[in-house]
Amino acid sequence: MENARNTFYLALRNQLAVVNPLRVLLLRGVERPGIMVEENESAVAFAIPNVFVLRWTKLSIDTQHALPLVAQVCEILYWTEGTSANGGLDRGRLLSAMDADLSQILVPRNALKQNFIVTPPAAMATRLFWNGAAFDGVVTTKNRISRMASVTVYSYEEAVEL
Amino acid sequence: MSTPMIVSPIVSTGFVKCRVRVYFGPVNRATEMPTLFDASLANGFQTNAPLSPWIDLGWIDNFQRKSSAKITGVSSGAPSIAQYQVRQTAGATVSFAFQQWTKLTMALAGGSEHMNVLVPAAGGAASGSGGIAGVAQTILFTGTTATSATMLNLSSTDLAKYSAGTLIAVDADYLGQVGFVGAAVSAAYIKSALSVNSDPDYVRRVTFNVARVEQVTAQGLQLAQPLIAGTPAVGMKVQPILGFVDREGGAFIQEWSALFVMSGEQGDAVFFHYPRLQAMEGPAEESTVLQEPMERLMLSAAFRALPIIDATDSQQVFCFRTYVPAPATTV
Numbered sequence: 001m002e003n004a005r006n007t008f009y010l011a012l013r014n015q016l017a018v019v020n021p022l023r024v025l026l027l028r029g030v031e032r033p034g035i036m037v038e039e040n041e042s043a044v045a046f047a048i049p050n051v052f053v054l055r056w057t058k059l060s061i062d063t064q065h066a067l068p069l070v071a072q073v074c075e076i077l078y079w080t081e082g083t084s085a086n087g088g089l090d091r092g093r094l095l096s097a098m099d100a101d102l103s104q105i106l107v108p109r110n111a112l113k114q115n116f117i118v119t120p121p122a123a124m125a126t127r128l129f130w131n132g133a134a135f136d137g138v139v140t141t142k143n144r145i146s147r148m149a150s151v152t153v154y155s156y157e158e159a160v161e162l
Numbered sequence: 163m164s165t166p167m168i169v170s171p172i173v174s175t176g177f178v179k180c181r182v183r184v185y186f187g188p189v190n191r192a193t194e195m196p197t198l199f200d201a202s203l204a205n206g207f208q209t210n211a212p213l214s215p216w217i218d219l220g221w222i223d224n225f226q227r228k229s230s231a232k233i234t235g236v237s238s239g240a241p242s243i244a245q246y247q248v249r250q251t252a253g254a255t256v257s258f259a260f261q262q263w264t265k266l267t268m269a270l271a272g273g274s275e276h277m278n279v280l281v282p283a284a285g286g287a288a289s290g291s292g293g294i295a296g297v298a299q300t301i302l303f304t305g306t307t308a309t310s311a312t313m314l315n316l317s318s319t320d321l322a323k324y325s326a327g328t329l330i331a332v333d334a335d336y337l338g339q340v341g342f343v344g345a346a347v348s349a350a351y352i353k354s355a356l357s358v359n360s361d362p363d364y365v366r367r368v369t370f371n372v373a374r375v376e377q378v379t380a381q382g383l384q385l386a387q388p389l390i391a392g393t394p395a396v397g398m399k400v401q402p403i404l405g406f407v408d409r410e411g412g413a414f415i416q417e418w419s420a421l422f423v424m425s426g427e428q429g430d431a432v433f434f435h436y437p438r439l440q441a442m443e444g445p446a447e448e449s450t451v452l453q454e455p456m457e458r459l460m461l462s463a464a465f466r467a468l469p470i471i472d473a474t475d476s477q478q479v480f481c482f483r484t485y486v487p488a489p490a491t492t493v
Contacts, residue, residue, distance in 0.1 A: 129456070154452065
């Protein structure tokens with residue numbers, strides 16, 4: 001399951017670098033595409049604006065098949081307060097841009113699973129796949145607007161993972 | 163002095179199961195010899211390691227079996243009163259959906275000739291079930307590692323045509339014979355050489371003797387799964403394939419021996435053995451929604467059971483149902 005989560009993150013991260021190379025974040029002194037996995041980072045007191053944060057929530061495993069089919073729900077959270085140059089009045093436009101970025105980085109909707117237990121990561125036999133994002137409504141908190149989108153990521157647990 | 167073991171059985175708890183698994187056995191069509199499941203060997207049947215020669219076809223959904231047997235009364239007198247009963251008709255059908263898409267499941271569910279899509283020769287004309295194929299490679303029976311069901315020795319020149327992951331078909335050249343063809347499994351019936359254009363690759367086009375190359379060694383092709391026909395016979399050749407194609411239409415009807423296994427939650431098991439099943443529908447699919455718009459597509463399958471003569475008492479039989487009770491239950 002962890003391989004699927006990591007593969008999904010890398011797929012989105014690599015796509016984001018193509019779709020919008022300007023959306024970056026600076027974390028621990030390293031600039032990288034503006035997407036991160038909440039459980040892989042230190043707990044922070046503040047959330048970073050204008051980036052995507054992946055949070056893994058629900059899990060189900062269908063064992064009625066030759067290989068267990070794992071469904072993991074990934075909540076993707078993002079927020080913005082606009083730019084100071086525009087007095088924050090462009091926050092709606094920036095959120096829409098993030099909506100568009102997210103839709104694009106979720107394509108293609110599958111990726112070859114990577115085994116991150118070994119170094120370097122090795123290609124596995126199956127592909128994970130996911131549906132389109134289900135977007136929640138915009139939440140407004142003072143001058144901040146945010147949204148959460150959910151994606152269900154499906155993967156087969158291969159023999160080496162069982 | 164050892165303490166004698168005492169079993170205090172409980173009443174039967176009924177049969178609770180989650181799913182059904184199916185196994186394939188070939189029917190030799192020329193000799194009309196099915197693969198028989200011996201219930202006396204059923205105890206200890208491992209679903210993940212089935213007894214030879216059964217081949218695992220995986221879990222299935224929507225398993226339904228029906229008996230078309232009709233028993234009617236024979237009446238006499240006035241008023242007419244049933245005095246006896248006789249079996250008027252006998253028969254059985256089975257339907258389910260294969261979860262797995264494989265050569266075997268596609269072929270059995272499709273019912274008709276099932277083609278391997280041979281890698282074509284350059285410049286060939288298009289054909290629905292695959293055009294003229296490239297040249298097949300001769301299997302060698304020399305080398306430090308013997309050719310076997312999982313190892314095919316080839317010349318170094320021929321080996322260069324394969325890579326890990328390639329799908330292959332292994333069988334003999336077509337030499338103009340008529341009748342059933344195919345190693346281990348009767349895959350098609352040839353009425354005349356003309357009907358198959360005397361295609362030397364025809365048998366490999368329909369054979370069930372397929373596998374995937376796991377590794378190309380210095381000597382041959384190491385296969386990821388054993389060939390259904392076992393160690394290749396002298397004269398068999400290997401040919402790369404791209405996939406499989408079945409057709410709506412065709413005259414041939416596949417026949418197979420089936421074993422359906424239901425493992426109970428209490429350690430009991432039910433086995434349904436149909437020695438002869440023939441498809442009674444063409445290729446079809448059914449789907450279950452994974453999450454809109456994603457669907458899992460399964461192979462619909464419906465079969466009519468044909469009888470065999472049970473050697474025990476010479477009765478015509480369509481299906482054998484075996485129940486192995488849970489340990490420590492009354493029977």
